[in-house]
Amino acid sequence: MLFHDPLPTLDNAELDYFPDWLDRDTADTWFEALLAQTPWQQPELFIHGRYHRTPRLTAWYGEPGARYRYSGRLHEPLSWTPLLAEIRQRVEHQVGQPLNAVLLNYYRDGQDSMGWHNDAEPELGRDPLIASLSLGGCRRFDLRRVGSTRIEYSLTLAHASLLVMRGPTQHHWQHQVAKTRQACAPRLNLTFRLIRFPL
């Protein structure tokens, strides 16, 4: 963490963005290792009577019992690898609270994406903290108010950066990583969470 960029104040949101949270060598090494080591999956979603492949690859890791529902399915956690345990420790140290699970997302190119959502599942409890580490290609991260269709704020999540969302953010704001026609290098994103009330 070299410096801390203030973001504009959005009501009912608490966001911290650390653009150079990791040194370049560590970020490059983690990116390559995670890309190669992870048993990537592409869950299928059943929406409006049709199956759709999730437009990115994912993996869910956590403490035993840290089940989580995403992409319309319940996912059992994989056990922590030494590398993910090390990353988790660094992130916990930064945010000052325990985290017991992480969703890995792999955006292969600009056509991979994540639609509008908030991370407000009941398992996470009230005011969940989400710590999001980005590695690899840059992507735009958009925010809009719950109930609105207008993008209110966007930031570029760069290689080696950490975005922390906490407080009431998830209850009042949604976020997305939209598809883009711009050339995009492959990107990994790790969102660490604390499952307070396992399913």
Ligand SMILES: O=C(O)CCC(=O)C(=O)O
């Ligand atoms: O890829 C990103 O930056 C966002 C990921 C995300 O919102 C999530 O995993 O819930």
Ligand SMILES: [Mn+2]
């Ligand atoms: Mn999210």
